[in-house]
Amino acid sequence: MEITAVESVVRGDAHFVQVHTSAGLVGVGQSACWGYPGAVHAVVETFRPYLLGADPDRIEHHWHHLYRMGPFRGSVLTAAVSAIDLALWDLLGKRLEVPVWQLLGGRVRDRIRLHLLLPGTGAEALAAQAAAAVADGFTAVKFDPLPANYGDLSLARLVTETEATTAAVRDAVGPDVDLLIELHRKLTPLQAEAVVPAVGRLLPLLVEDPIQIDSVSSQAAVTRRALGVPMANGERLHTIWEFKELLAQGGAQYVRPDLGLAGGISHARKIAALAESYHAAVVSHNCLGPLLTMASVHLDTAIPNFVTQEYSPLDDALADGPARACVRREGGYLPVPTEPGLGVTLDLTDETPLDLTGRPLTRIPYRADGSVAYAV
Structure with missing residues (x-):
């Protein structure tokens, strides 16, 4: 079995992935960097050439390759790795017919x-x-x-x-x-x-x-x-x-x-x-x-x-x-x-944007003097 397609989908402040395989199984994942889902999507796009044709069972190996393929770190990168990792565990459980x-x-x-x-x-x-x-x-x-x-x-x-x-x-x-x-x-x-x-x-x-x-x-x-x-x-x-x-x-x-x-x-x-x-x-x-x-x-x-x-x-x-x-x-x-x-x-056929957080990034707390307060 090998990976044949990697879908990365942004729906409002939600970001999902679906990893398809030659056996017809599909693994699903989601990232949690809700402030910047488009940035996470862009990182997953850079993962695709490496993942296509790869053995989905090599989860730990793929984790380290994706995390270390560029000399940069941060929540956008780890969120992208997280979404793929969840999809690969989902695939392994489905292939072996057991819960993760x-x-x-x-x-x-x-x-x-x-x-x-x-x-x-x-x-x-x-x-x-x-x-x-x-x-x-x-x-x-x-x-x-x-x-x-x-x-x-x-x-x-x-x-x-x-x-x-x-x-x-x-x-x-x-x-x-x-x-x-x-x-x-x-x-x-x-x-x-x-x-x-x-x-x-x-x-x-x-x-x-x-x-x-x-x-x-x-x-x-x-x-x-x-x-x-x-x-x-x-x-x-x-x-x-x-x-x-x-x-x-x-x-x-x-x-x-x-x-x-x-x-x-x-x-x-x-x-x-x-x-x-x-x-x-x-x-x-x-x-x-x-x-x-x-x-x-x-x-x-x-x-x-x-x-x-x-x-x-x-x-x-x-x-x-x-x-x-x-x-x-x-x-x-x-x-x-x-x-x-x-x-x-x-099921991502409905393209209606999701609002999971109810918080536009531009809406942050200010103090009465106009300065930025500590934000959530």
């Missing part, structure tokens, strides 16, 4: 715990959404408690309002539900040192990404100074080398690789093993729909240090969209898939 998790060492768990992303803002809306999620069977919720005007508040007001919103959610769900607090890289390190202990008093499962990703050392330093509050980092990191630096410097009890950005299944399973060696857990990032959710589920199924899988309302909304998963949510869990490959059917 079976190829990763077999099943560690019987179902996949989910945490629901809450889209609301403000204490009242978030508390109501959290209560509804728990009523629907979720045992964990994730939300951003920072005020909308976070860039212009005094430190005292920033801390008290953020803590009050978090407390409202805790009161709504009680002590038996885990809270995952997402700070979206909006704070400076000094602000983080005040905000993180305040929300930590509400006993969240984790607090994620308080500061920008510009420096791995700075992220690790904020985590070291978090005084016992569990911290999570990594949704915008790309490689095991970045995760190694983060963990080695004392950063992150929870790592957050995105399988559409951090090298696909091939690389994310290495990140998971690296985290395991530091007694860190994996809470993989995903907010771009069913295909990447299902790819993550296969990794979740096969690793020992998984805790909970990110699940977006988009997963339910797109259940009958272009990427259709073979399993559906059951309350706050997903069943372990049993279909060969990733268990995803991809």
Whole structure:
């Protein structure tokens, strides 16, 4: 069997690939560099001459060839590699007629715990959404408690309002539900040192990404100074080398690789093993729909240090969209898939652009003085 065609398709802020073979099998993948899908598409186009005629089973070999064929790095490149990698794992599972998790060492768990992303803002809306999620069977919720005007508040007001919103959610769900607090890289390190202990008093499962990703050392330093509050980092990191630096410097009890950005299944399973060696857990990032959710589920199924899988309302909304998963949510869990490959059917005949993020790149936060605030 050899690769006969590589399709790369951009639909709005979504980017998909389909890898065709001489045996008639088609593997599907998706990238997660949602800000620049056209750039990822261009990189996949440069991969095509190498991939055509290649043996699709040589997944690890292809990963290294594609990653190192040019002397450049970054999220656009790793996103392109990720999409191809996922498609190749999908092909291997289909050829061997087993789900991908079976190829990763077999099943560690019987179902996949989910945490629901809450889209609301403000204490009242978030508390109501959290209560509804728990009523629907979720045992964990994730939300951003920072005020909308976070860039212009005094430190005292920033801390008290953020803590009050978090407390409202805790009161709504009680002590038996885990809270995952997402700070979206909006704070400076000094602000983080005040905000993180305040929300930590509400006993969240984790607090994620308080500061920008510009420096791995700075992220690790904020985590070291978090005084016992569990911290999570990594949704915008790309490689095991970045995760190694983060963990080695004392950063992150929870790592957050995105399988559409951090090298696909091939690389994310290495990140998971690296985290395991530091007694860190994996809470993989995903907010771009069913295909990447299902790819993550296969990794979740096969690793020992998984805790909970990110699940977006988009997963339910797109259940009958272009990427259709073979399993559906059951309350706050997903069943372990049993279909060969990733268990995803991809239909790109509808050319309507997708809007997975709802965020044009030109719409970023500004402070009242006209300067650019820390953006998500």
